[in-house]
Amino acid sequence: MRTRLKFTLLLVSVSGFLSLLFHLGWTSDVFRQERAWYHRFPKQDRGEPPTTPAAPAISIPIPSPVPPIALAMSVNAEITVSAGPEEPVPKPAPVAPPDKPPEQAKENPRLEVRLEFDENIDQVHTAEKNDWYSHADKGYHLLAAGDHAGAIDAFEQALELNPDRTELKLQLAYSALKLHRNRQAVRWFSAVVRDREPAPSFALRRQIEELENRWSADGYLIYRDQQDDFGPLTGPNLVQSQAGLELSWQPPGIGYNNGRKLALYGRLLWALEEESLSFSDRSYQGGVGLRYKPLSRHNLVLSVERLLEVGSFARNDWMLRAGYSLDHGTDWQPARRWWSWSLYVDAAMIRPRDPDIYLTFQAQGGPAFRLTEQMTVQPGGLVLVNWQQDRYRTAHLVEGGPGVKFRIYFNESRYEAWRSHIELAVDYRFRIAGNSLGGSGPVAILLFHF
Template identity: 30%
Template sequence: MRRSACSKGFCLRTSSGPKLTAFSPRSRKMRQRLAHPRAWSPTSGTIVPLIAGRFTRWTCMPDRLRHSRKSVLALMAVAALVGPVGDARAQAAEELPLTGSAYESASQAYEAFSRGDYAAAVTKARDAIRQRPDVNRLRRLLVEALAASGDLEEADRTASGFIEAGIQDPELVQQRDRVRERISQRAIAAGRPGQQQAVSDRSFQAADSAYKAYARKDYATAIEQARKAVELDPDRRDYRLLLINTLSAGKRPEEAERVATAALADHPGDGEILAQRGYIRVTLRQHAAAADDFAAALQARRSPVRNTRALRLALADASLTAKQPQRALDALKGLRGERSYAVAARAGFALLALSRREEALDAFRNAATYGATAQEKATVTSAEIGLLVDLNRKDEARRRFAEAQSVLSPLAALDLAYLANRVGDDRTADEHFSRARAAGQLKGLGYVDAAYAAKRLYKNDSAAELLKAAIDEAASGRLAIEPQYLFGLRREVGELERTWGAYASLLYGAVGVMPSVPFAPVPTAGNVLQAGSEIYWRPPGIGYRNGAIVEVFGRVFQTLSDETDGPTGISTAQGSVGARWKPFSSFNLVLEASRLFPIGEYARTDGLLRAAFSDGRGTDLRVDVSDWWTWQVYGDLGYYVEEKQTVGAFEARVGRSFRMDGISNRLVLTPFLSVGGGYDSLLDTPEAVGAGAGLNLRYWFRESKHTAPMSFIDINVQYRAKLAGDDRAQGAFAGITLSY
C-alpha cells in the first residue's frame, strides 16, 4: 500500500491505492483553471471531489488516534474542505482571470496544497493575494491551507480579518465557521479524562460516523448516526447541533426546527442554536419567527455567535421578507460604519418599503459603487431606475436606463423587459420579452405584459399570439386569473385580429338616440323609419395601432316611412363612401369624412364631415357577475359641406344590466333612464330635447376559445317626454341592429 503525504497525524489514500499526485501548473488543464475563475476554487474543483467522493478510508492514522475523539477532528479537517460550492462558483464567475506573476504564485500554491506542503501553499497564496487582492478564491485557498496545516487559530484570524475588512464572500464565512467548529471540537476532545472517554465511546463513534456520512453527503446515514449520538449523550450540546445540521442538509427542515426548539429548552438562550433555528425558519418561510431568532441570537450571552455581521444581515433579510422594514433598518444600525454593498442595498430596500424614497435612492446609488460583482451592481441599478419612475422622474429614469445597459446586462432577460417596460422603452422591452420567451422564462401574466408591449409597437400578430398563450395557460390551470380579466384578454385578441366588419340596422324616430352602430345617419326631422347597412375594412399597418383605428367604409341607407310625408322607398336610397379615424388609444373620439352620392332620385350629392365622442362603463358582457350598473354618454356632430347644414345628436343613459342566464348567458337585458336630443340648423326650431325610460336587449355571439363574442344583435325601445325645443324629441323610439 502506498501512502499519500501525511499531515498532523492523518493521511488519505484513494480507493484504488495510488497516491494523490501533484498536478502540473504547466499543463493545459491547470492553466485553464488558473486563468478562468469559473473553472476551479479550493472548494469546488479538483481537490474537494477527491476528498468527498474518492477517498474511502483513513490509512496511516495511528491506532491510538483512530479510536479516540481526535478522529472526529481529523474528519472535520476533511469536512472543512467540503462545503457548498454554488456561491463560490457564482462569485468566482465575476472575477477576472489570473495572469503574470499572480498566476504563477497561485499555480505554485495550488500545487503545494495538492502535495500536502501546506506551509508553501500558505506562502504562495499570500503572495498571490498581495498581487491580486480582488480574487476571493485566493483568500479561500489561504484559509484552507492554514486549516489543513493544523493552524486553526491562524485560519480563524485570517478569515475573520478578511470578513471584517468588508470582503463579501459567503463561502469564506462558511469556511471560517467550519474552522471555529473544529477548534471547539478539539477543545472538547482535549478536555475529556481517560475513564470518561471510554464511557462515551459509543456516542462519540456515532458522532464520528455522522460527520463522515455528512462529508460524503450521505445525509440519511448522517441523520441516523447523529440522532444516535444525541440519544446516547443527550447533554452534549454539540451533538444537538450536529443533528440540527444534518437534518437541514438532508432537506428535513420541519424536523430540524423541532430538534432546535427542543435543544433550546435544554440550552435556553444559546446563540448558535438560535441562529441555526433562524436559518431553518427562513427555509420554512417563517420569516417573522426567523427574525425573532436572529435578534435573540444577537443578544445571547450563552454560546454567542461570533459572526454578528452575518447575523445582522440575516436579521435584515428576514425582516424585509416579513414586511418589517423598520426592524431591518434597526438591524443594520450596528453596521452603519461599513461601506459595503451588503449593507447599503438592504438599507435601500428597507427605506423604499418605508416610502423614504429619496433616502432609498441615495442608498441604492451607494450600493452600486460598493458592488463587488456585476450582478450586485445590476440589481441596485435596476432598483434605482425603478425608484426614479416611482418618483415621477421618468425622463431621468429613461436616460439612466439607456446609459446603464452594460451595467444591467447580468439581469435576466425577463427582468430587463419589465424594467424597460417601466421606463416606457417598449422596443427594448419587446426585445427582452422575446429573449425571455426563447429561453423558456416567459409564463403566466408575463405573456400578457409581453403582449401589451408588442401591441404598443403595433405588432398585432405577435400581441395576439402572446395573449392566446396566456389564455391557454389559464385554460390549463397554470395561470389563475379572474374570469372578467380573462374575458378582457379574449376581447383584445378579437380587436387585434379584426380586419373587417359589417352593420345592418332598422331605426325609428332616432332623434337623440345613441346608435348601436358607430355612424348611423343623423335624422334631420320628424319620426322616420330608416333601414341601412355598412361594410368596413381596416387597412393593414394602419387599421389598428394600439387602440387607434382607421377604417374605410361603404354605406347605404334609405327611408322606409316618414311622418312628414317625405319620399320613401328606393327613391331615397343614399350611398356614401368614406373613412373614419379614431386617433387616440384611450379617448373615444372618432372623426369621419365621407362622400354622399345618390342611388335613388331623392338622395343627395354632398360631402359630410362628422365627429363623435362616446364613453361609458359596463357596456360589454360581464361573465363574473349576473347583473351590474351601466352608463353611457354619446355625442355626434355632422356638417354637410355643400348644403351648409349642421346636424347633431346626443344622449346620456344609466341603467342596470341583467344577464338572462335562464335563457342564455350571452343575452343581456338593460332597463335604463335617458335624456337626449338633436339639432338641425335648417329647421325653424333647430333644437329638441327629451327624457324618458327604455329597455335594451342584446345577444352576443360568434366567439371562440381565444376571442370574446365579436358580434351582437341589439334591440332598443324607449319613450321620452319633451323637455325643450321641438316636438321631434318626444314619443316612441325603437331600433334593431346587427353588428358583425
C-alpha cells in the same frame, strides 16, 4: 296614433319596467339572504343572531414530553439527510458495534459522492434562477424608461430560461402593442389565454378580437310614432322612422395602431313609410367614406364621406363628421350585474361651401344584468337632443324617457371574445321641447353588429 293608445302603451311600458326591476331585485343575492334569514329565524330580531349553546368541556390528556434522547436522534437524522432535499428520507442506520471505530461509519464514499452531486445541481439551479430573474428585472427597468424594444429582448431572454412566467408574456404582448407589432402582440396575448385556461380573461380576448378584426357589418331599424295630436301639423321632421346598413374594412397593419383605428366603409340608408314598415324607394341614400380614430385613450372619431344619390330624394355631396363618446360597462361583463352608461356627441356638416349642420347629443344609462351567459338586459333612461340647420329652416327636438334593452352575444372562439351581438331596445320618449314634428310615444330600435 290616438292619444288613448299612446297612454295605454305608456302604462304598459312603465308597468313592465317596474315589474322587471322588482323581479331583478327579488331574485338578487341580497333579498335571497334576507328571505333565508327570516325563514330560518322567524321570531328573532334580524340584528341579533341566535346564540349557540356553549360546548361541554372535554378533557384531553396531555402527552408526556419526548425523551431528550429521542429528540437528539430525530435532529441528527434530519441533519444526515439535509444534503439531498429531493431524495426520500432514509431510515436511520443501525448502531455500530462497540468494537467498531466510530470514524468508519462517517467514511462512506458513496454518501460523499451523492452530497457533492446534489450540491452541484443546487448551484446550477440557483444560477439559472438568478439569470432569468436578472433578465426580467432588466426588462422592467427598460419598460419604466420607455424602451419597449429593449424590454421585449430582455423578457424573451428571461422566458427562454423560465418559460412558465405568464406575467412576462403579458408584458411582452403590451410592449409589442405599443410598438405596433400586432402579430407579435396577438401571439403573446394568445399564450397568456392558454396559460389562464379554463378561465381566461375576457379583456385579453376582446383585445385579440380587436387586433384580428378586418371586416364588420352593422345594421339598424328605428320605428317610432310620427304623429302628434297636440303639435304642429307641418314643419321639419326629426322623428322619421329609418333603417340602414354599413360594411367596413380595417386594413391590416395600419388599421389598428395601439388603439388608433382606420377603416374604409360603405353604407346605405333609407326611410320608412309613415305608420308602416315599408321602405320608401325615393329615400335611398348611399355613401362611401374613410373613418379615423386618432387617439388611443379617447374615443374621438373623424370621418369624411361622399354621399351618393340613389333615390330621388337623396343627394350627391361631401360630408365631414366628428363624434366623441364616453362610456362604461357597455360591453359584455363577467359579473352578474354592473352599471352601464354612455355619453355621445356628434356633429356633421354637409356641403362645406354652403353647409347644412347636424348636431346630436345622447345620454343613457342604468343597471345591467347578465341573464344568461350570452344575454344581458338593461333597464334605464335616455335623453336625446337633435338640432339641424339647412338652407330652408332650423329644427330641434329634446326628448327623454325610460326604456329597456336586451342584447344577445354570439360568435366567439377560443382566443377571441364575442364578435357579434343583436340588440332590441324599447323606449317611451316624452317630448320636452322643439319645433319638429312628432310627439311623445314609444320607440323600438333593432340593432345588429357582426
